Amino acid sequence: MRHIISVLLENEAGALARVVGLFAARGYNIETLNVAPTEDTTLSRMTIVTSGSDDVIEQITKHLNRLIEVVKVVDLTDGYFVEREMMLIKVRAVGKEREEIKRTTDIFRGNIVDVTDRTYTVELTGDKSKLDAFIEAIDRATILETVRTGGSGIGRGERILKI
Amino acid sequence: MSLEMTGSDILVRCLADEGVEHVFGYPGGAVLYIYDAIYKQKSFQHILVRHEQAAIHAADAYSRSSGKVGVAIVTSGPGVTNAVTGLATAYMDSVPIVVISGQVSTHFIGQDAFQECDAVGITRPCVKHNFLVKDVKDLALTIKKAFYIASTGRPGPVLVDIPKDVSMLSCLYDYPREIEMRSYKPIDKGHTGQIRKAVQMLLQAERPMIYAGGGVILANAAPELNHLVDRLGFPCTNTLMGLGGYRASSDKYLGMPGMHGNYEANMAMQNCDVLVAVGARFDDRVIGNPDHFSSVSRKIIHIDIDPSSISKRVKVDIPIVGNVKDVLQELHTQLDASQSWNNPQSLASWWKQINEWRKTDCLKFETSDTVIKPQFVIQKLWEVTKGDAFIASDVGQHQMWAAQYYRFDKPRRWFNSGGLGTMGVGLPYAMGVQMANPDATVACITGEGSVQMNIQELATCKQYHLTPKVVMMNNGVLGMVRQWQRLDYESRYSESYVDSLPDFTKLVESYGHVGIKVEKPGDVEGALKEAFAMKDKLVFLNILTDPTENVWPMVKAGKGLTEMLLGSEDL
Numbered sequence: 001m002r003h004i005i006s007v008l009l010e011n012e013a014g015a016l017a018r019v020v021g022l023f024a025a026r027g028y029n030i031e032t033l034n035v036a037p038t039e040d041t042t043l044s045r046m047t048i049v050t051s052g053s054d055d056v057i058e059q060i061t062k063h064l065n066r067l068i069e070v071v072k073v074v075d076l077t078d079g080y081f082v083e084r085e086m087m088l089i090k091v092r093a094v095g096k097e098r099e100e101i102k103r104t105t106d107i108f109r110g111n112i113v114d115v116t117d118r119t120y121t122v123e124l125t126g127d128k129s130k131l132d133a134f135i136e137a138i139d140r141a142t143i144l145e146t147v148r149t150g151g152s153g154i155g156r157g158e159r160i161l162k163i
Numbered sequence: 164m165s166l167e168m169t170g171s172d173i174l175v176r177c178l179a180d181e182g183v184e185h186v187f188g189y190p191g192g193a194v195l196y197i198y199d200a201i202y203k204q205k206s207f208q209h210i211l212v213r214h215e216q217a218a219i220h221a222a223d224a225y226s227r228s229s230g231k232v233g234v235a236i237v238t239s240g241p242g243v244t245n246a247v248t249g250l251a252t253a254y255m256d257s258v259p260i261v262v263i264s265g266q267v268s269t270h271f272i273g274q275d276a277f278q279e280c281d282a283v284g285i286t287r288p289c290v291k292h293n294f295l296v297k298d299v300k301d302l303a304l305t306i307k308k309a310f311y312i313a314s315t316g317r318p319g320p321v322l323v324d325i326p327k328d329v330s331m332l333s334c335l336y337d338y339p340r341e342i343e344m345r346s347y348k349p350i351d352k353g354h355t356g357q358i359r360k361a362v363q364m365l366l367q368a369e370r371p372m373i374y375a376g377g378g379v380i381l382a383n384a385a386p387e388l389n390h391l392v393d394r395l396g397f398p399c400t401n402t403l404m405g406l407g408g409y410r411a412s413s414d415k416y417l418g419m420p421g422m423h424g425n426y427e428a429n430m431a432m433q434n435c436d437v438l439v440a441v442g443a444r445f446d447d448r449v450i451g452n453p454d455h456f457s458s459v460s461r462k463i464i465h466i467d468i469d470p471s472s473i474s475k476r477v478k479v480d481i482p483i484v485g486n487v488k489d490v491l492q493e494l495h496t497q498l499d500a501s502q503s504w505n506n507p508q509s510l511a512s513w514w515k516q517i518n519e520w521r522k523t524d525c526l527k528f529e530t531s532d533t534v535i536k537p538q539f540v541i542q543k544l545w546e547v548t549k550g551d552a553f554i555a556s557d558v559g560q561h562q563m564w565a566a567q568y569y570r571f572d573k574p575r576r577w578f579n580s581g582g583l584g585t586m587g588v589g590l591p592y593a594m595g596v597q598m599a600n601p602d603a604t605v606a607c608i609t610g611e612g613s614v615q616m617n618i619q620e621l622a623t624c625k626q627y628h629l630t631p632k633v634v635m636m637n638n639g640v641l642g643m644v645r646q647w648q649r650l651d652y653e654s655r656y657s658e659s660y661v662d663s664l665p666d667f668t669k670l671v672e673s674y675g676h677v678g679i680k681v682e683k684p685g686d687v688e689g690a691l692k693e694a695f696a697m698k699d700k701l702v703f704l705n706i707l708t709d710p711t712e713n714v715w716p717m718v719k720a721g722k723g724l725t726e727m728l729l730g731s732e733d734l
Contacts, residue, residue: 010346014283014295025288055474062471068292068312071346163345 002031003057004076004083004153006161007046010069011037018067019046028052028060032085032150043071043163047152049128071163080156083127088113089135090145093120097142108134119144127151165337170299170330171200174263177306179206180338183234185225185598186210187218191238192278193265196330210598210627213619215242217591219249220617222260223320224555224578224588224595226253230383232314233260233595239267240278243285243324248585250320251289255582256404257381259318261309268328269297282324291319299332304339311342316349317469318381353466353485353493361464361481362497364437369509370516371397372435374420376449377404377581378442378467378487385409385574387491388441394498396510398517400428402443404581407571412550417517418526421449422718423563426525427517429716429724433459434516440465440479442487444472446582447720453477455723466490525716525729526567535684537561537636537708541568544606544634547691552604553596554578555631557589557613560642563714565608587616593631594623604695605631611705612641612661621674624701632694633671633703638710639664646713650734671703681706 009015016035023030028050035046050060057075064073076083093101098120105112105122108130114121124134128151135143155161168176174197178186187210190198201209212218215237222233233253237246243264253260267276283295292312294305302325309321365371379388379401385408392399392415399409400420409416418425420432432438432450438461443449450456453476465472465479466487473482483490528538541564544552554569556562556579571577578596580588593607614635624631644659668678677700681690687706694702716727728734 014287017284018287021287059471059475062473066469066471068344068347 001053001057002049002051002077004081004151005048005050005061005064006074006076006153007048007064007070008038008072008161008163009044009046009067010071011042011044012069015044015069016046018069019048019064022063022067026059026063028056032148034150034152045161047150049151072161074155074161076153076155079159081153081159082156083151083153084125085128085131085151086123086125086149087131087134088121088123088147089143090114090119090121091138091142092118092144093142094118097139101138101142104134104137108137110134165335167333168336169196169200169333170302170325171196173299173302173334173336174306174325174330175200175204175206176336177303177338178234179204181232181306181310183207183232186234186236187212187221187225187595188236189215189218189238189242191242191265193239193242193267193327194236194263194330196327197236197263197265197325210594210623212591212623214617215245216248216587217594217617217620217623219246219260219262220252220585220588220591221595221598222262223249223253223258224592225599226258226260227578228553228575228596229599230575231599232310233258234263235260236263237265238278239265239282240280243280243282247286247289250286250322252580252583252585252588253320254289254291256377256580257318258320259313260320261306261313262320262322264322264324265330266295266324266326269326270328272326282322286322289320290322291317293322293324295324295326296329297326299329299334302329303336307339307342308344311344312347316347350468350484351486351489353483353490355493357481357483358490358493358497361439361483362494362501364462364464364481365395365439366501367506368437369506370434370436370513371395371439371510372431372437373397373399373409373439373441374402374432374443375399375405375408375441376402376443379405379408380574382442382468382487383574384442384488384491387488387495390495391491398431398514400424400432402446402449402581403566403579405443406566406577407574410572411570412572419566420724421446422451422720423567423714423716424449424718425567426523426716426727426729427520429718429727430520431517433723433725436461438463440467441491442467445476447476450477451718451724451726452721455726458723523729530684531709532684534709535681535687535706537564537638537712538568539684540634540636540687540706540708541565541608543688543691544608545569547688547695548604548606552576552606553600555589555592555596555605555607557607557609558584558586559610559613560646560712560714561608561610561613561636563643586613589613590617590620590624590633593633594620594629597629597631598627607631607633609633609635610642611635611637611639611664611667618670621671621676621701625675628699630699630701633701634691635667635703635705636708637664637667637705638708638712640710642710642712643714645710649713650717650719667703667705671701676701676703678703678705
């Protein structure tokens with residue numbers, strides 16, 4: 001099953017390598033990973049999207065907690081949460097394709113952030129399935145480039161990951 | 164009081180402030196300032212080894228035998244890469260050591276400088292934690308953290324990489340007395356509610372079994388474990404890492420479990436209705452095939468300091484996360500307040516069953532008048548040392564025979580590489596143990612394969628008057644490899660024969676020690692007595708043993724714990 005694991009860790013050189021090294025060494029899967037400093041710049045917030053049986057996910061969270069630089073770990077999928085991912089997708093847009101892509105972008109509530117006479121670059125935010133759906137909705141042959149941030153997530157309401 | 168000091172002087176002062184008395188190491192370019200500071204200090208003794216790997220092993224055994232944090236210093240590049248085996252060995256067995264490595268100066272890092280390697284990157288997967296100190300102002304705090312992390316929680320090795328310029332530059336020295344890390348808060352006390360559930364389960368058990376591992380030794384919890392087994396009258400088994408945790412001379416002791424474990428220990432592990440795992444981790448060499456192990460219904464209580472050890476290979480019913488000593492003390496407190504157990508009759512019939520299994524006498528072996536049996540050597544060693552020696556073992560068949568036939572009554576008497584299985588630890592382990600226990604009787608049980616992996620350390624022993632007695636069981640083959648080749652590879656003995664052995668007697672004599680060759684069974688006891696009588700000498704016994712002997716019983720890899728081969732007749 002797919003899990004979204006949020007990690008609060010010391011914003012120190014090498015901390016990311018320890019997390020990635022742990023996944024590689026123990027054969028755990030990383031679907032996406034993103035990391036950036038929080039409002040307290042001594043801390044980083046990392047979101048790891050992974051998959052595995054309940055036993056594997058239990059071991060992943062335990063091993064993450066074991067890392068000295070990790071302050072807190074929470075599996076967001078254990079409760080209610082908001083998931084968002086951002087995608088920049090550059091598509092070929094000539095002739096009647098231009099209208100079609102503009103329409104689809106509007107339907108998905110995306111923005112066209114760069115325009116040339118042959119291309120559009122669309123910015124789209126949503127959960128994984130929404131971004132996947134956009135890719136399905138447009139003509140695959142028009143896609144020139146996609147960049148996705150990977151999922152990030154936050155617990156709903158009073159569910160707060162903080163020290 | 165703060166003083167302006169160089170990084171090297173700060174390091175030396177930090178070690179002194181941590182109460183370090185012995186440091187094992189080997190100098191090199193990147194640690195020259197540090198060695199200059201060592202030259203000028205008197206707070207600790209530096210032991211110059213002959214290979215960095217041995218420095219780490221010696222510091223590791225120093226820690227295992229004393230409970231203190233072991234310390235080693237190596238230089239950059241090859242110094243660090245040579246240290247990796249030692250670090251991985253200590254990591255697998257959760258031994259607290261702090262290793263200081265030199266690094267090229269900060270402005271050279273990443274330039275492929277001479278003797279540069281990414282020490283933090285290379286060692287990351289085989290240490291509990293590591294640091295690169297980029298600013299001399301961070302040095303004292305980093306050393307404090309290193310000792311704190313190494314010695315608390317589940318212990319382990321910590322590496323501190325110090326660039327040459329950091330060891331040269333100066334700043335004010337201020338060693339923190341206390342340390343608090345928001346990201347690292349080890350748990351000691353177990354959850355009292357969980358312990359209460361465990362007590363209830365224990366008191367209702369009909370066929371209980373206590374399975375104690377290295378965590379008991381590391382936590383100094385042998386007194387609590389002995390008391391627990393004795394007051395409950397339950398059977399107990401100690402793993403390879405836990406030997407001596409419960410006294411082997413007790414009739415409640417069933418021997419070691421696992422691949423070369425006692426028949427009765429394995430049968431009781433499998434057939435009990437309540438299994439209490441104390442500081443043990445259900446290792447593949449202990450429980451065999453996990454599916455087979457879990458195929459019977461039994462309840463498991465698991466006490467361990469590391470949550471990630473719990474339900475890793477085997478699902479447990481009552482996990483208790485905490486320091487083994489603290490948890491056992493709380494368990495005793497709750498037992499004091501409880502009724503005695505409910506099932507004296509069940510326990511009696513369980514013991515009856517166990518005693519039936521015991522009749523198998525799985526450690527019996529055929530003695531011989533012509534060829535020296537390795538099991539016989541260990542038995543005689545046990546007799547001659549009255550079961551009270553500090554035993555450092557190498558890795559292989561001799562290690563298993565030592566674990567089976569030397570019966571340990573005390574903790575911190577048995578030193579071996581249980582997790583990583585590192586051949587070559589024996590001699591440096593004996594050095595570390597002797598350094599920490601100068602008056603102790605120390606023996607190194609080894610083979611002609613293992614000993615040659617660190618035999619250069621005979622010179623270190625000479626220099627520092629370390630006098631372990633080396634009991635080398637020389638069968639001329641890599642015995643454990645040979646045994647597996649016999650069992651699983653139709654006796655194709657590929658590369659497991661050790662040809663061109665040195666004349667060990669001459670070799671050890673050239674290092675300034677005493678060498679004795681033993682060729683006949685009748686000479687074994689006399690040679691051992693002679694060796695141990697020479698208290699101020701390192702005596703190296705080259706004992707020619709039977710090359711065809713195998714370690715029994717055996718659970719072959721992938722088999723269930725009770726699918727045991729008791730001897731060659733079972734093949």
